[in-house]
Amino acid sequence: MISVKDLHKSFGDNQVLRGIDYEIEKGEKIVIIGASGSGKSTFLRCLNLLEIPTSGHIYIEGEEITAPDANVNRIRRKMGMVFQHFNLFNNLTIMDNITLAPTMLGLKKKEEAKEDALRLLTRVGLSDKADAYPAQLSGGQKQRIAIVRSLAMDPEVMLFDEPTSALDPEMVGEVLEVMKELAGAGMTMIVVTHEMGFAREVASKVLFVDEGIIKEEAPPSEFFSNPKNPRLQEFLSKVL
Amino acid sequence: MSNFREKFIQDFITDNRWHFIVDGLLVTLRVTAMALVIGVVIGMVVGIIRCAHDQQTKNERRGLRGFVINLLNLVCKIYVTIIRGTPSLVQLLIMYFIILVSAKSKVMVATLTFGINSGAYVAEIFRGGIMAVDKGQMEAGRSLGLNYVQTMYRIVLPQAFKATLPALINELITLLKETSICGYIGLNELTRGGDIIRGTTFDAFLPLFGVAIIYLALVLIISSLASIMERRLRASDIR
Numbered sequence: 300m301i302s303v304k305d306l307h308k309s310f311g312d313n314q315v316l317r318g319i320d321y322e323i324e325k326g327e328k329i330v331i332i333g334a335s336g337s338g339k340s341t342f343l344r345c346l347n348l349l350e351i352p353t354s355g356h357i358y359i360e361g362e363e364i365t366a367p368d369a370n371v372n373r374i375r376r377k378m379g380m381v382f383q384h385f386n387l388f389n390n391l392t393i394m395d396n397i398t399l400a401p402t403m404l405g406l407k408k409k410e411e412a413k414e415d416a417l418r419l420l421t422r423v424g425l426s427d428k429a430d431a432y433p434a435q436l437s438g439g440q441k442q443r444i445a446i447v448r449s450l451a452m453d454p455e456v457m458l459f460d461e462p463t464s465a466l467d468p469e470m471v472g473e474v475l476e477v478m479k480e481l482a483g484a485g486m487t488m489i490v491v492t493h494e495m496g497f498a499r500e501v502a503s504k505v506l507f508v509d510e511g512i513i514k515e516e517a518p519p520s521e522f523f524s525n526p527k528n529p530r531l532q533e534f535l536s537k538v539l
Numbered sequence: 540m541s542n543f544r545e546k547f548i549q550d551f552i553t554d555n556r557w558h559f560i561v562d563g564l565l566v567t568l569r570v571t572a573m574a575l576v577i578g579v580v581i582g583m584v585v586g587i588i589r590c591a592h593d594q595q596t597k598n599e600r601r602g603l604r605g606f607v608i609n610l611l612n613l614v615c616k617i618y619v620t621i622i623r624g625t626p627s628l629v630q631l632l633i634m635y636f637i638i639l640v641s642a643k644s645k646v647m648v649a650t651l652t653f654g655i656n657s658g659a660y661v662a663e664i665f666r667g668g669i670m671a672v673d674k675g676q677m678e679a680g681r682s683l684g685l686n687y688v689q690t691m692y693r694i695v696l697p698q699a700f701k702a703t704l705p706a707l708i709n710e711l712i713t714l715l716k717e718t719s720i721c722g723y724i725g726l727n728e729l730t731r732g733g734d735i736i737r738g739t740t741f742d743a744f745l746p747l748f749g750v751a752i753i754y755l756a757l758v759l760i761i762s763s764l765a766s767i768m769e770r771r772l773r774a775s776d777i778r
Binding site: 347349372373375376378379380382384385386387388389390391399400403404432434445448449452 | 673675676678679680681682683684685686689693694697698701774776
């Protein structure tokens with residue numbers, strides 16, 4: 300479904316990604332871990348072109364999104380993205396946050412978008428917040444809304460960029476719950492996170508990104524119990 | 540007291556001299572209002588071009604599209620530099636005696652001058668406001684498939700506008716008072732109206748203080764309207 304070939308990304312002289320090759324199948328839940336500055340977030344952001352790769356190719360369902368004439372806006376509709384800092388639209392109510400993109404892009408009629416939004420809000424237990432503004436919500440609530448906002452576009456894959464890193468500890472659980480439920484429903488997910496418990500429980504594959512390349516790739520059981528790469532062994536000894 | 544009454548009659552009533560004040564006020568309001576519209580339009584366009592340039596890396600500004608953005612950005616930069624670097628009175632005189640020398644309407648010359656002048660300041664205000672909106676807002680909009688213009692229009696600009704409102708009101712107040720230099724091209728606005736009365740009656744006190752009080756009242760009205768507007772815009776900040 301997603302195919303990455305020899306992906307490089309530099310910021311000036313700083314080479315962040317140095318050749319990533321990877322294939323992701325539909326329905327897979329890929330969890331990416333690594334130290335900060337390892338390039339894991341940059342890799343994720345390259346997948347929907349929030350960062351423009353310096354070289355290399357990315358194909359989504361056979362279509363090259365890194366081609367110069369690719370319709371980036373259309374491709375992004377099918378890829379939901381959840382950010383570390385939520386990035387809810389501060390000037391809009393929760394309902395408008397969710398319905399803005401589907402209605403503005405002409406995918407849903409206003410009424411239909413509202414119904415869908417309410418259904419999704421109920422699913423994450425926040426249907427009473429439809430008329431609130433983001434400033435009135437807790438971090439955990441904001442992040443659940445951000446997930447709903449992405450889901451309202453009916454994406455085929457969801458990208459999560461450290462979705463719980465900016466949350467108070469007691470709110471991490473509620474967000475992970477929503478993500479687990481989503482995983483259970485069969486969504487293709489790519490998650491950058493430091494939540495090892497989530498990786499162990501939900502991931503179909505765990506990737507260790509270090510120095511801009513994928514240093515290890517394995518199903519969680521093997522990844523955590525029998526890590527081969529020395530850098531990964533060192534990393535796991537620090538975080539586990 | 541009878542002296543004050545006499546002076547008042549002499550300054551404002553005799554020969555319907557109050558007309559100088561009222562007509563002048565109307566000219567001042569017209570020039571200010573039209574210049575504001577021109578200033579905001581120019582300011583928005585220039586501000587957005589400057590931001591569109593600055594928010595993209597050199598890498599993204601390649602090819603024809605990049606060339607156009609670079610060129611527009613350069614033009615905007617030169618415009619802002621020239622306007623901010625020269626006195627508005629000099630700009631007014633240059634417009635009147637050189638650039639628009641064949642123009643018939645002084646109001647038009649003044650309106651254009653102040654609109655163009657104000658545009659440079661408004662552009663910087665908007666640029667500051669847009670840059671101050673968290674980068675994540677644009678990223679979130681784009682990640683949902685909205686294009687740059689759609690995200691700007693619905694997400695970034697409304698937030699930028701709210702943040703810049705106090706500075707914009709400031710600019711409007713400055714603009715209103717700056718129009719008092721229009722007397723230099725012989726346009727009878729409010730200040731010149733008062734000054735004509737002073738020249739006729741040889742009484743400086745009442746005409747000039749009268750003019751000052753009218754400016755002050757206008758500024759007070761503008762600021763109170765602004766605070767009402769700010770309160771409305773703050774709806775989304777309530778916790």
